[in-house]
Structure formats: C-alpha cells, structure tokens
Amino acid sequence: MNRIGILSRSDGSSEWKQGSARVICGVNGPIDVKIRDERLNKATVEVLVQPVSGVAETLEKMISSRIVGILEDAIFLNTYPRTLIQVSIQIIEEDGTDTLAAVINGAVLALLDAGISLKYIPCAINCHWKNKITQDEPDVDGTINKLESIITICYSISSEPAKLIFLETAGPIPEEDFFRVLETAPLHAEEVSKKMKELLFETYNESDGHENEKNPKEDVEMDVVA
Amino acid sequence: MQLSLPELSYTHKSITEFEPAIRNDGRSIDQLRPLSGQVDVLPGTNGSARVKWASSVEIVIGVKAEVGDATPEGGKYVASVEISPSVSIQNRETDEIPSFLTSALQDLLNALAVDYLKFTPSKAWIIHVDAVVILSSSPYENILSALSLAAYLALQTTRLPKISTPNVTDITIGSTKYEPSEEYDVDSEWENALPLQGLELMSVIILVSSIDQVIIVDPTIEESSVAQVTYAIGVQASGAISYTRVVGTGGGYASTGRAITVERYIELLETASTVGTKLLNASSDILSFKGLGFFDILP
Structure with a gap:
C-alpha cells in the first residue's frame, strides 16, 4: 500500500512498497x-535510516550517504540557505534486494509532500538478474530466489530523455544483458514515476474535496479574512 | 576538502575548454597516476601484495586461508579493510569509510568461484583477504582502485596447501548407508601448494568522471569536485564490467547537476573497460618478481 501524508507531526511523509x-x-x-x-x-x-530491527549500523550509514548524494542534487538547495532538511527513513520490511530503490522513491515522495522544491523527480527501479532480466514494479510482492545480481538505477524523469543519476550493481552480469537493462529501464522508471504522480494527485484531490465538503463556511470566512 | 570558486573554475575550464584537456598534474584524460607494486611481501601468509598509487595511496593486503565449515556453495572469501590510525581516526568497524571499502572488496570477491574450495562434505577453505590502508591523502573513493589492484595481485600469488582425501563416495551395504569420509590430509610441502582458480573473474576498479563533454580517468580531488558524477567501475581481464557504483557527491559545481544520459554512461563504461584491461595486463608482469621490492606497473 503506497500512501503519503501518513505522519501528522512531519512536514511531509510517505509509505512506499x-x-x-x-x-x-x-x-x-x-x-x-x-x-x-x-x-x-x-x-x-x-538522511537518517533506521533498519527493521535494532539500531542503525554501517549498512544504514552507507545507504544514507548514497541517498544524501541523490537528494542534494535534486533539491534546490539555494532556495533554503542556512537551514536543515531532515529526512528520516524507517525500513519496515526488506530482504536486502530492493531496499535502496524503495528508500529513494519513499524519500522523494516525502519531499514532494513537504513541498520542498525539486529540480527534477528522481525515480529508482531495481532490476534482478537470474539468467534473464526482470524489472519489478512497486506493487509486485516477493522477489526472485537466489538472485545472482541486482542493479539499482535512478533516473531523472522530468528531463527528456530520462537521464541517469545513480546506478549501482551487486554481483556480476553479462554485458549484453546489462546494456539491455539500460535500454529498457527508463520505461519502467516512467511507470514508477506515473504511480508516484497518481498517488500525489489522488491524495491532494481527495483532501481538497474532503475539506470543502466538511467546512465550506470556514473556507469562505478564511478567504474573506485573507 | 573545500575548494574555492576560483580553484574550481580553473580546474573546470582547463579540462573543458582546451583540446586536449589540461589536467593539473599533466596527465592525459585516460591516463592513470603512476603506480608500483610488490608481491609476496608478508611472511606467514598464503599470498600478499603491496600497491602504491602515485604518492597518495599505499595499501598492503595479506591473504590467509583456513579450514572451516563449508557453505552450500563451497568455500568462501571474506574481505576486511582497515585504515591505519596514522591515516585516519576512522578505524572502528562501525565507521563508514572502512565499511564502504570492505563491502566494495567483498563485492569483487563474490564474483569468484568457490565450489572447488570444498574438499569434504562439511569442510572447505575459508579465504580471508585482509587489507590495511597505510597511506592515503586522497578521498576514500580513490583508495578503491589501489585496493582492488592489490587484492588482484595478492590473490594471484596465493597458494593453498594440497589436500588429499580418501576417494570414497556414498555407498550402501545392506541397509546401512555410509557417508563420504570427512578425513583429509594437508600436504605440508609448500612446493606442492596449488594456486587459486577462476581469478580471471577478479576485477580492478577504475574511477571515471564526467566533466561536461570530457571523460577523465582516475580523477584528483579537484577534478572530482568539478565533475558531474564519478563512477567506480569494476573491470575484469576480459574487459567485462562486474561492478559499478557512484562515488562522491558530484554535481555540485556543474550547472547540469549529476544527471547524465545513458549514452554518456556507456561511454564511461567503455573508457573504464579499456583502461582497466591495460592495467591488468601491465600488472601481471610484476608477478614474476616475487619479494624483490617495488616495481613500476605504470610509470
């Protein structure tokens, strides 16, 4: 279940699978x-990353340093001089294969929910290689057993064509398959990006409609005061 | 290391506005810094190497094999990287830099075959590859290249004692099934020791940076600071790519940020592949000079 605005005390929040x-x-x-x-x-x-259980250790530090690199490039940092943008990430479920892509997309959604200005929307996907390439979608449950290799790719979707921001491989992969991934991955990233946009539209349209139905008079009064 | 805007501007313009690009240490864009190496430097190890990358990075690696419990795949390689206290205070296991280097080295070792390391149903060789960074004035990502090359050389010189096992397979006599024997004998004669197999899958990591339309290899701190992005790319002797990772933040100086086109990324891969293959070919020459001091791999 993908949702945004789930934490009441944060400026922006998201849940992403x-x-x-x-x-x-x-x-x-x-x-x-x-x-x-x-x-x-x-x-x-x-960026603070908390694991499923226990305290943050080396692996979480390494994930957070990668995320900082991506977010620092995506955010209009000059718009917010002498301030701190703090991103807290709690991993709820993982088996080690899809974590990085999920963390990137979850963090980006939370930034959008918080109204932080972004130059582009980073969008990450995972490609699992086990004799053949399969790209997962955010809603697909489970993963391939005994993965030989995992490729995490992050694209800047706002640009035409989609540009590469981040690419990381774990495990060996034949070159022709690797290049095939690079050809097909932007399409999958577009799909993930669409899901993110749909989620934003649904959430904000719902909340606007809901507020207007609930307190139409209050809205009018506030307009007058303003 | 914080660089001033004039320094960044000078470095950026000298690379992007001249043909050929002018680098601040006089190298061409696809040239590595001078490096030298030595093999069989540590006594009491199964294999060892020492690599000096320019005057900025020096690494010693020792390989030690021990008999341990077999994994389902066979034996295993275990990586460990420490940073000498004289280089950095970040020496605890929980610190990010040693952990980053350890995980990178482990990723390279995971590509190697381990099935042949098993010699009885439950026993196999566990190969510990332990590295110490004894000199570094570079940012930590620049240690990756020296680390991977030192590991490659150390593994090439590694010998495992010959092991003989009784040639018995599963047999059933009557209703009793006899398992294969767990007995083994280790040959103490070092002359009979065997080299590791499948080392052609070991990679050396090459750092490549994209600065506007120019691709440079083995960037300095200043060059990394003006690059859109720097990738660490693992290259096998065949030229195949086995590892890629973004290192450093990049994108801070370049107006375009760190986003690059896929075509550009493929150019980075091709450049790394060419340079990495050359480096591995050049480094194989020093394997014949065991224990004889430093030899230039790339002058």
Whole structure:
C-alpha cells in the first residue's frame, strides 16, 4: 500500500512498497541547523535510516550517504540557505534486494509532500538478474530466489530523455544483458514515476474535496479574512 | 576538502575548454597516476601484495586461508579493510569509510568461484583477504582502485596447501548407508601448494568522471569536485564490467547537476573497460618478481 501524508507531526511523509521492501519516510524542513553543519548559501540535507530491527549500523550509514548524494542534487538547495532538511527513513520490511530503490522513491515522495522544491523527480527501479532480466514494479510482492545480481538505477524523469543519476550493481552480469537493462529501464522508471504522480494527485484531490465538503463556511470566512 | 570558486573554475575550464584537456598534474584524460607494486611481501601468509598509487595511496593486503565449515556453495572469501590510525581516526568497524571499502572488496570477491574450495562434505577453505590502508591523502573513493589492484595481485600469488582425501563416495551395504569420509590430509610441502582458480573473474576498479563533454580517468580531488558524477567501475581481464557504483557527491559545481544520459554512461563504461584491461595486463608482469621490492606497473 503506497500512501503519503501518513505522519501528522512531519512536514511531509510517505509509505512506499517496492518489491520486497517497504519503507516509511518523514521529512522535516527547512528547520534550524546546528552551526557546525550550517552552509551559508544553501541547505544541509541529513538522511537518517533506521533498519527493521535494532539500531542503525554501517549498512544504514552507507545507504544514507548514497541517498544524501541523490537528494542534494535534486533539491534546490539555494532556495533554503542556512537551514536543515531532515529526512528520516524507517525500513519496515526488506530482504536486502530492493531496499535502496524503495528508500529513494519513499524519500522523494516525502519531499514532494513537504513541498520542498525539486529540480527534477528522481525515480529508482531495481532490476534482478537470474539468467534473464526482470524489472519489478512497486506493487509486485516477493522477489526472485537466489538472485545472482541486482542493479539499482535512478533516473531523472522530468528531463527528456530520462537521464541517469545513480546506478549501482551487486554481483556480476553479462554485458549484453546489462546494456539491455539500460535500454529498457527508463520505461519502467516512467511507470514508477506515473504511480508516484497518481498517488500525489489522488491524495491532494481527495483532501481538497474532503475539506470543502466538511467546512465550506470556514473556507469562505478564511478567504474573506485573507 | 573545500575548494574555492576560483580553484574550481580553473580546474573546470582547463579540462573543458582546451583540446586536449589540461589536467593539473599533466596527465592525459585516460591516463592513470603512476603506480608500483610488490608481491609476496608478508611472511606467514598464503599470498600478499603491496600497491602504491602515485604518492597518495599505499595499501598492503595479506591473504590467509583456513579450514572451516563449508557453505552450500563451497568455500568462501571474506574481505576486511582497515585504515591505519596514522591515516585516519576512522578505524572502528562501525565507521563508514572502512565499511564502504570492505563491502566494495567483498563485492569483487563474490564474483569468484568457490565450489572447488570444498574438499569434504562439511569442510572447505575459508579465504580471508585482509587489507590495511597505510597511506592515503586522497578521498576514500580513490583508495578503491589501489585496493582492488592489490587484492588482484595478492590473490594471484596465493597458494593453498594440497589436500588429499580418501576417494570414497556414498555407498550402501545392506541397509546401512555410509557417508563420504570427512578425513583429509594437508600436504605440508609448500612446493606442492596449488594456486587459486577462476581469478580471471577478479576485477580492478577504475574511477571515471564526467566533466561536461570530457571523460577523465582516475580523477584528483579537484577534478572530482568539478565533475558531474564519478563512477567506480569494476573491470575484469576480459574487459567485462562486474561492478559499478557512484562515488562522491558530484554535481555540485556543474550547472547540469549529476544527471547524465545513458549514452554518456556507456561511454564511461567503455573508457573504464579499456583502461582497466591495460592495467591488468601491465600488472601481471610484476608477478614474476616475487619479494624483490617495488616495481613500476605504470610509470
């Protein structure tokens, strides 16, 4: 189940499931930043990743450093000088194969929900290789057993054609299959991007309609006051 | 390392506005820094190597084999990277840099065959590849190239003691089934020791950066700072790609950010493949100079 705006105390939040991974992301920001982390001309991005159980360890630190690289490039940092944009990610389910793509997409949705300005929308997919290439969709449950290789690819979907932001492979993969992935992956990224956009439209259209039905007078009064 | 805007501008323009590009250390765009290596440097190991990458990175690797419990696949390779306290205080296992390097090395080792390391139904060779970074003035991603090359050389020199096992398969006598024997003998004669198999799948990591329309190999700190993106790409001796990862943040200086086209990415792969193959071919020459001190791999 993919949702946004699920945390009441965050500026933006999302729940995102992709393959075998499910994450909840919360964004707080722009908020005050510690003086030692302050940058005079742009915002500081901090990503905290919490595992399914236990405390964050090395693997989570490595995931967060990769996410920071992607988000710092996507956010208009100069719009928010001397502030902090804090992204907190809680992994709910994972088996280690789809985590990175799910975390990227969940974080981006939460940023959009928080109203943070983005230059483009990063969109990540996973390709699993086991003698043949299969791309998962965010709603597909389960994963392939005994994966030989996993490729995580992140595209900038807003640009024409989709541009590559991030690509990571784990395990060997034949070259011809790898190039085949690069050809077909943008289409799958587009599909994931569509799902993200649909989710945003549904959520905001629902909430607008709901508020108007519930308190039409209040809305009018507020308009008058404004 | 924070660079001023004039420094960044100078580095960027000298690479993008001249043909051929001018790099601040005088190299051509597809040239690696000078590197030298030495094999069989550590006593008491099954294999070892030391690699010095320019004057910025030096790494020593020791390979130690022990008999352990077999995995379903056979034996296994276990990577470990430590950073000498003289280089950095980030030396605990929980710190990000040693962990990043360990996971990168482990990814390269995971490509190697492990089935032949099993010699009885429950016993196999466990091969520990332990690295120590003893000198580094580079950002940590630049250590990757030296680390992968040192691992490649150390594994090439590694020898495993010959093991003989009774040639008994599953047999059934009457209603009793006899399992294959768990007995084995280790040959203590070092002359009979056997090399590792399938090392053609071991990769060396090449760093390639995209700076506007120019692709440069083995970027310096300044060049990484003005690059759109820097990829660490693992290249096997055949030229096949086995590992790719974005390193460094990149995109900060370039107006285009870190997004590149797929065609551009394929160019990065091809460049890395060419350079990596050359490097592996050049490095194989020093394997015949065991224990004789440093030899230039690429002058």
